[in-house]
Amino acid sequence: MSNVEKLKKGLKEFGLAHKAEKLLPLAKESIRMMVNQIPEEKIQIGSSKIGGCPDVPSNFSWPYTNDNRPLYFLCQLNLIEIKPYDTNSL
Incomplete structure (x- = not known):
């Protein structure tokens, strides 16, 4: 599962799937x-x-x-x- 897919799944689990379109372009890899x-x-x-x-x-x-x-x-x-x-x- 890619990091983007993990993020989408996490947003869905927390009831934030409707915000994915705005949040995904802001996501960056972390160290x-x-x-x-x-x-x-x-x-x-x-x-x-x-x-x-x-x-x-x-x-x-x-x-x-x-x-x-x-x-x-x-x-x-x-x-x-x-x-x-x-x-x-x-």
Whole structure:
């Protein structure tokens, strides 16, 4: 089953088949990351990772919210590592 067929089936299952004509042209392939737990010291600087500490220069100023709370570090993505999976050339 193609991804378009899967999307059509999902829309139908959720009662949204009548929206397929508008939604299908907007659909894009996705890139999914799988998480492997590796000790931080074994991850090369600049590699993609989720959590841990970001690889930033020593003079980096951490961003804060408008009410002066530090933002969370979620992940860093090395786009060169991800490029081979970008089938839409985005």
